[in-house]
Amino acid sequence: MEMYRRTFAEISIENLLSNWQQIKNVAGDDRFICPMVKANAYGHGDVQTALALETVEADTVGVCLIEEGLLLRSAGVKSQILVFRGFDRHGAEKILEYQMTPVVSTWEQIQALESVADEPVKIHLKFNTGMNRLGFNIDQTEKLFTYFKNSKKLKLKALLTHFAQGEDAIFNDGFSAKQTKLFKEVVDYFKPLNTYAHLLNSGGIASQAYLKKENKTDGFLFQEKWGFRPGLALYGYQPHARFNEMNLKPVMTLKSVVNNIRTVTTGETVSYGCSWQAQRDSKIAIVPIGYADGFHRLISNKGHALFADKIVPVVGRICMDFLMLDVTDVIQGDDINKWIEEEVILFGYDDKLKLFPADDAAETSHTIVWETLTSVGERVPRHFKGLKKP
Numbered sequence: 001m002e003m004y005r006r007t008f009a010e011i012s013i014e015n016l017l018s019n020w021q022q023i024k025n026v027a028g029d030d031r032f033i034c035p036m037v038k039a040n041a042y043g044h045g046d047v048q049t050a051l052a053l054e055t056v057e058a059d060t061v062g063v064c065l066i067e068e069g070l071l072l073r074s075a076g077v078k079s080q081i082l083v084f085r086g087f088d089r090h091g092a093e094k095i096l097e098y099q100m101t102p103v104v105s106t107w108e109q110i111q112a113l114e115s116v117a118d119e120p121v122k123i124h125l126k127f128n129t130g131m132n133r134l135g136f137n138i139d140q141t142e143k144l145f146t147y148f149k150n151s152k153k154l155k156l157k158a159l160l161t162h163f164a165q166g167e168d169a170i171f172n173d174g175f176s177a178k179q180t181k182l183f184k185e186v187v188d189y190f191k192p193l194n195t196y197a198h199l200l201n202s203g204g205i206a207s208q209a210y211l212k213k214e215n216k217t218d219g220f221l222f223q224e225k226w227g228f229r230p231g232l233a234l235y236g237y238q239p240h241a242r243f244n245e246m247n248l249k250p251v252m253t254l255k256s257v258v259n260n261i262r263t264v265t266t267g268e269t270v271s272y273g274c275s276w277q278a279q280r281d282s283k284i285a286i287v288p289i290g291y292a293d294g295f296h297r298l299i300s301n302k303g304h305a306l307f308a309d310k311i312v313p314v315v316g317r318i319c320m321d322f323l324m325l326d327v328t329d330v331i332q333g334d335d336i337n338k339w340i341e342e343e344v345i346l347f348g349y350d351d352k353l354k355l356f357p358a359d360d361a362a363e364t365s366h367t368i369v370w371e372t373l374t375s376v377g378e379r380v381p382r383h384f385k386g387l388k389k390p
Contacts, residue, residue, distance in 0.1 A: 006341075007256040007289045009376055010348070011044050013052045013386035015236055015249040020056060022246040023230050026209045032158070032198050032227035034082055035234050037072070038064040042235050043294075043373040044252055045382045047075040052387055054079055062229060066091050066100070073098045082124060086134070092116050103160065105134045110147070110154065117153045124158040124198075127186050129179040131164045141186050148193060158227070159187055159197045166203025167240035170210050172219055176203075180220045187224065198227025202239045205230055209245035237359065237369050250357060253348025254295075254376060258285045258307075261327065261336040270324050271316030276301055283336060284315065285325040287344050292320045294375035295346060298365040306345035306356045347372070 020035065027033055035058055036042075041049035050061050050072050060080040063069045069081045081100040092112040095102050104110055105126045113121055125144065128135035136144060148156040161183045168174035180199070187197045200208065200221075205228055208221050232239055236250035264270060264282045285307065291297045295318060303314040308330050315326045331339050343350070347358040362372040 003381055005288050007293065008381045008383050009043070010253040010255060011048070011382050011384045011387075012249070012251050012253070012349075013048075013384060013388075015251045016044075016049065016052055016234065017056055019234050019236055019246075019248050019251070020053065020058065022248060023205060023228065023233060026205055026212065026246065027228055028225075031225050032060070032196055033058065034060045034062045034198065034227065034229045036062040036229055036231040038062060038068060038084070038231075039374045042231060042370065043376045044235055045384065047072060047077065048382070048384050048387055050077045050079060051075070055388060066094055069100045070094065070098060073100075084126075084134075088112055089115055096121060101157075104154075105136065114153050120153060120155045122155050122157045124160055125156055127159065127161045127183060129161045129182040130175065131162045131179075133162070135161060138182055138186060141189050145189055145193070148190075156190070156193055156195055159183075159190060159195050160227070160229075161186075161199045163199060163201050163204050166201045166205075166207065167243070169200075169204045169207035169221055170242075176207070177220050180223075184220070184223060196227060197224060198229055200226050200228045202231050202233035204228075205233055206239055206243040206246065210243055213245050232370055235373060237357070237373075250348055250355065252358070252373060252376070254289075254346040254358075254380070255348070256287045256289045256344045256346065258325075258327075258340055258342045258344060259288050259322075260286050261331070261339055262286065263336070269316075271300075271319060273317050276316040280328070282326055282328045283331050285312075285327045285339070285342075285344070287323050287325060288321060289346065289380075290319045290321045290323055292377060293380050294372075294377045295323060295361075296365040296367070296372075296375065298367075299361060303361060303364045304356075306350050306354065308339075308342060309350060309352060309354060311356070 037046045037049050040046050062082045064085045069083050083100050084103045089112040093116045103124045103126050126135040163176050165175055169176035236248045262284045264278045264284050266278055268278050270276045289295050297318045300317040304311050310330050312325045312327050316324045345356050347356055347361050349355055358369050358372045362369040
């Protein structure tokens with residue numbers, strides 16, 4: 001697509017695949033891994049991410065919505081696609097028609113699949129162990145076992161649950177340990193059906209990497225070859241500041257350029273609400289990206305960006321389509337025309353590989369890096385660096 005505004009997200013396929021290998025190194029051999037590409041691959045581009053993962057023999061990807069799975073199939077993605085959100089009878093038909101694998105959380109979903117299945121359907125069965133969002137309660141274990149033991153239409157392949165705070169899985173008395181203990185009882189009950197199990201999100205994976213490095217491999221994370229479902233880690237960020245065992249590299253760099261530079265005299269204000277007032281004669285760079293592109297208004301007068309290899313402050317309220325940077329100390333007495341079209345990094349790497357992480361923008365806007373990444377809007381083009389054509 002031709003680009004008239006030079007604001008875009010650069011996606012490094014090299015970094016994506018490097019992170020995948022880091023996760024594989026923690027997993028070891030013969031472990032189920034389902035990289036999560038839901039929510040447009042956390043804002044990175046789901047089709048391109050899934051296709052890139054196929055080049056390194058990732059044979060499963062995870063989505064939330066049936067619609068997400070249909071998009072992947074229409075783009076030629078051949079991997080197994082796990083659909084994690086619920087569905088009705090019509091949704092069940094689409095899942096089967098496009099050869100996706102349903103994650104089942106209710107008896108109604110079982111009935112929907114039974115009503116449309118003409119041949120045996122492989123499914124994954126989800127249990128609630130404390131997240132209290134989706135999944136069967138533990139007291140349904142015996143009833144479900146009996147059902148799947150006798151079912152001719154639905155074939156149980158795997159069991160799963162979801163950590164509420166996987167980053168505490170380094171502790172034997174944390175909430176993840178309690179969840180795993182409950183889940184282990186379910187897994188043991190289903191052993192006669194020869195199923196496997198997955199529960200480790202990025203926090204759980206990082207916890208396992210930490211424990212392996214510390215040679216503490218006798219805890220609950222090592223009771224089974226628990227399957228991995230990496231999300232945030234795949235895209236280059238640690239789920240908690242305590243972790244650094246995996247050498248993760250951010251995949252997305254959010255870029256723009258300077259449209260123009262205004263000279264603002266002492267006492268003048270910038271942007272809506274006049275919330276920033278110049279304390280000196282200042283040079284203000286106007287950058288064509290705003291809250292409609294996912295750069296949150298909460299960052300107004302608090303955030304920063306990389307400009308000419310220097311960190312500069314965001315000044316004034318972020319607008320729908322623009323934000324402003326105080327670049328006075330960088331350009332000093334230079335001709336301002338020299339700096340038009342200068343690159344601006346909102347987060348990610350500059351051309352010297354200096355990293356300005358998305359964590360900083362997340363902290364400034366009082367949110368989490370997950371939201372910062374997924375907030376990058378549809379009107380911001382994704383440019384894929386290093387993507388091989390199939």
